[in-house]
Amino acid sequence: MCKTNDFSILDVDSRIKLLQVLEKGGLILFPTDTIWGIGCDATNVNAVEKVYELKQRPSSKPLIVLVDSITMLREYVSHLHPKIETLLEYHQRPLTVIYDKGVGIAPNAMAKDGSVGIRMVTDSFCKDIITNFGKPIIATSANVSEKPFPGNFGEITSDIIQGVDFVARIRQSEKNINEPSVIVRLDDNGELIFLRE
DSSP, X not given: OOOSOOGGGSOHHHHXXXXXXXXXXXXXXXXXXXXXXXXXXXXXXXXXXXXXXXXXXXXXXXXXXXXXXXXXXXXXXXXXXXXXXXXXXXXXXXEEEEESOXXXXXXXXXXXTSOEEEEEOOOHHHHHXXXXXXXXXXXXXXXXXXXXXXXXXXXXXXXXXXXXXXXXXXXXXXOOOOOOOEEEEEOTTSOEEEEEO
């Protein structure tokens, strides 16, 4: 479901700072179309490494990448199956798709076999960040690895907040508990497998 809060709700200085942090390989803390996430430039190996360090997450666990459109998605995957494209057009909940081969994504954000999880966002705030940045961004839950994910901003621990370079001042007072996305992939026969519903 598309939220009404878009990028323009931030003041001009905050918008400039957010984009500068992404450009310089820094980390942002922001509400996604699912839960609050830690984000960075998905094409920057050093930025991605900072995410792993902050989350204390093994680098063997790949990260999720956000894109703003099917057009951007096509630039970063080797093949977009028509069945997936149709699913992206009509699926109601946030949907992360595992693609067999990522293109131009930082290698440490992908699985060892080159596959990558990418979500096309419908949330206007996330979409505007990505569109203004011009590249995909990482979005991983704003928690230390193996700890519960935060359902809202109030559940994010101080070590995560202090470990990023920019915190989005939007939706921080919301108390509703959000859930991670649905995750799917195509099997070798072109059938959809739901890895997380």
